[in-house]
Amino acid sequence: MTSAAAPVAARWCAPQAAGPLRGTVDLPGSKSLTNRLLVLAALAESPSLLRGPLQARDTLLMAGALRSLGVTIDGEDGHWRVAPGPLVAATVDVGLAGTVMRFVPPLAALADGPVHFDGDPYARRRPMATLVDGLRQAGVEVDDGGTGRLPFTVLGRSRVRGGTVEIDASASSQFVSGLLLGAARYDDGITVRHLGERAVPSQPHLDMTLDVLAASGVDASRPEPGVWSVRPGPVAGRTWEVEPDLSNAAPFLAAAVVTGGTITVPGWPARTTQAGDALRDLLALMGAAVTLDARGLTVSGPARISGLDADLGDVGELTPVLAAVAAVADGPSRLRGIGHLRGHETDRLAALANEISALGGDVDEQSDFLMVRPRPLHGGTWHAYDDHRMATAGAVLGLVVPGITVDDVACTSKTLPDFPGMWATLVGA
Numbered sequence: 001m002t003s004a005a006a007p008v009a010a011r012w013c014a015p016q017a018a019g020p021l022r023g024t025v026d027l028p029g030s031k032s033l034t035n036r037l038l039v040l041a042a043l044a045e046s047p048s049l050l051r052g053p054l055q056a057r058d059t060l061l062m063a064g065a066l067r068s069l070g071v072t073i074d075g076e077d078g079h080w081r082v083a084p085g086p087l088v089a090a091t092v093d094v095g096l097a098g099t100v101m102r103f104v105p106p107l108a109a110l111a112d113g114p115v116h117f118d119g120d121p122y123a124r125r126r127p128m129a130t131l132v133d134g135l136r137q138a139g140v141e142v143d144d145g146g147t148g149r150l151p152f153t154v155l156g157r158s159r160v161r162g163g164t165v166e167i168d169a170s171a172s173s174q175f176v177s178g179l180l181l182g183a184a185r186y187d188d189g190i191t192v193r194h195l196g197e198r199a200v201p202s203q204p205h206l207d208m209t210l211d212v213l214a215a216s217g218v219d220a221s222r223p224e225p226g227v228w229s230v231r232p233g234p235v236a237g238r239t240w241e242v243e244p245d246l247s248n249a250a251p252f253l254a255a256a257v258v259t260g261g262t263i264t265v266p267g268w269p270a271r272t273t274q275a276g277d278a279l280r281d282l283l284a285l286m287g288a289a290v291t292l293d294a295r296g297l298t299v300s301g302p303a304r305i306s307g308l309d310a311d312l313g314d315v316g317e318l319t320p321v322l323a324a325v326a327a328v329a330d331g332p333s334r335l336r337g338i339g340h341l342r343g344h345e346t347d348r349l350a351a352l353a354n355e356i357s358a359l360g361g362d363v364d365e366q367s368d369f370l371m372v373r374p375r376p377l378h379g380g381t382w383h384a385y386d387d388h389r390m391a392t393a394g395a396v397l398g399l400v401v402p403g404i405t406v407d408d409v410a411c412t413s414k415t416l417p418d419f420p421g422m423w424a425t426l427v428g429a
Contacts, residue, residue, distance in 0.1 A: 012409035012420060014382070014398020015427045020261035020301065021399070023426050025252045027265060029054040029242035030274060031415045032208060035062045035099040037240050039107060039181045040216050041082035042071040046237035050080040053242045057414045058097040065092045065104045069111055084237070087156065089113025094150070096120040096345055096386065096414070101150065102131055102174040106182035109140040111156030118151035122386060125149070127343045130167050130175045137165045138179070138190060162186030162232070168196035171343050176200060176228055177209040183230040184218045194226040201340045203314045208273035243269050246276025248416055250321040251392040253279055253299045255426060257288050257325055258400050260301040263426075268297035275315040282310060282318065286325060305329040307374075313337030316344075319370075320393035323352045326372040327361045328400055339368030346385035355382050355394070359401065379403020388414040395423055 034053040039062075041048035053059060055078070063073045063080070068090035072083040087110050094101040094117055101119060108115035118124075129148025136142060139161035144152035162183055169175045169192075176192050183190035194200050206228065213220035216238065219231040249265045256263040269277075270292070280297065284290045287302030307329045312319050316338050326333035341348040353365035360378050364371035382394030382404050391412050398404035412419035 010408065010410040012406045014395050014404045014406055015424065016402050017255070017259045017261075017399040017427055019259070021255050021259045021263065021426055022261050024264045024266060025249070025422065025426060027244040027248050027267075028052075028056070028417065030245040031056065031058050032099070032205060032245075032274065033212070033242050034059045035103060036177070036181060036209060036212050037242065038062050038066060038073070038080075038082065039103050040212060040235055041237065042066045042069070042084055042107065043182065043185055044084050044216065044235045044237035047081060047083045048237040049239040050082065051239065051241050052078065053080050054245060054415065056417045057095060058099065061093065061095045061097050061100045062104070065094070065100055068092055069108065069115065087111035089115060089156065091116045092118075094119035094123055096123050098126065098172070098174050098344070101126065101128065102172070102178040103181055105131060105135060105142075105154050106140075106178050108154040109135060109138075109156055109160045110158060110182065110185055111154075112158045114153050114155050116151065116153045120386070122345065123150050127171050128152070130169060130171060131178060134165045134167045134175060134179050134192070137167075138162050138186065160186040162188040162190045164191045164193065166193045166195050169194050169200045170196035170198040171340055173200050173202040173205045176206060180209055180213065180220065180228055180230050184213070184233050184235050186232060189230045189232040191227065191229045199313070200226070201313045201316060201337070202275060204273050204275040204277075211273050243267070243272060243274065245415065246272065246274040246279065247317050249276055249297070250279060250318050251396050252422075252426065253283060253297075254321045254325050254396045255399055256299045257283055257286060257301040257305060258328055258396060260303065262298060262300040264296050264298040266296035268292060275317060278315040279318065282308065282315075282322060285310065286329065307331035307333040309334045309336075311337040313340075316341050317389060320348060320352060320389040321396055323356065323363075323370060323372055324393040324396040327356050327374060327377065327397065329374050331374070333372045334369060335372070336369040338370070345387035346390065348387065348390065351383070351385050351387065351390055352393070355390070359397070359404070377401045380405070382406045384408040384411050386411050388412045388416070392419065395419075399427070
């Protein structure tokens with residue numbers, strides 16, 4: 001098991017901004033990159049160094065999972081040195097981390113012995129049948145009791161046949177990424193074909209997976225739409241520089257928008273596959289002034305916040321904070337293409353509709369979109385649903401709506417180790 005136990009729920013009075021917020025916010029490393037790089041480092045032929053990785057609950061769970069499988073991960077000066085080793089039988093705690101529950105089982109299939117997976121109570125409700133089916137098609141034996149959900153056991157045989165896998169990955173791109181990340185060590189590699197009528201969401205995350213595979217010397221490609229392929233071959237150990245987590249910039253940049261202030265995030269990359277980079281265009285559509293230069297990304301809030309009509313299918317993780325901004329805009333917003341968010345840490349569409357409405361807002365919840373119509377809001381309890389992005393959305397509204405209390409701010413430690421402290425520094429609370 002890992003040392004990344006779920007934090008104890010902590011009620012938190014969201015601080016109200018006294019005026020426009022101005023400042024610079026340094027963000028820790030990207031969760032998405034850190035966990036992909038840890039998996040590749042575990043499979044590499046030589047040690048790797050991750051410089052500036054995120055060290056928060058989700059990545060500590062990943063590190064713990066890999067350690068339990070026989071990988072050595074040592075911390076030094078905020079960096080991680082990863083030394084691969086023979087993979088062994090283990091018990092893995094996935095917590096509520098989608099990347100751990102979907103990236104590690106394909107790796108565990110290469111272990112010499114059974115690997116048992118379980119996690120937080122809500123993790124047992126998150127969809128996993130697609131991954132289990134994909135693993136079975138690749139020749140992996142999985143004992144899930146016929147549920148297609150956690151808990152389950154991957155019966156590792158030290159090697160995996162691989163080959164062509166056909167799945168419907170419309171619920172999550174993580175199913176595809178998980179199968180691709182371990183496939184260079186499979187006998188025949190892997191080709192994943194998406195069979196669903198709806199597109200695979202979160203395409204930037206798939207681009208990120210292909211990029212880091214290629215940077216590790218793996219022959220990884222997307223030969224045609226809806227098809228991804230990894231050829232068998234060695235994975236190179238190397239030094240990685242982990243980018244700041246751009247999705248975690250969302251609440252801080254949103255703070256500039258809702259208060260009419262100016263926030264800068266240093267180190268914003270000029271080129272990236274991170275979904276959070278879409279904030280530049282999305283916040284500009286809502287009226288913000290957005291500048292990317294040598295200092296980083298700077299967002300200045302508008303006098304009037306415009307409503308947003310946007311397809312967020314590729315960047316669904318930004319939806320909670322954007323919905324919070326939309327709730328205090330000057331016109332209605334339609335956030336589209338987000339039906340897959342019902343299978344995230346919580347059903348985010350239902351959660352956002354419930355919480356904004358409970359504060360006096362008007363949200364029309366449909367199968368794959370939210371219509372947010374601004375109304376005067378009042379204070380109250382904002383429920384986080386053990387979901388870090390729901391908690392930060394409540395913090396954004398608390399800047400301009402007095403009396404909001406987030407019932408569980410501690411869940412933000414999933415990706416931001418000290419969100420309350422960072423927020424207090426920004427607000428001057």
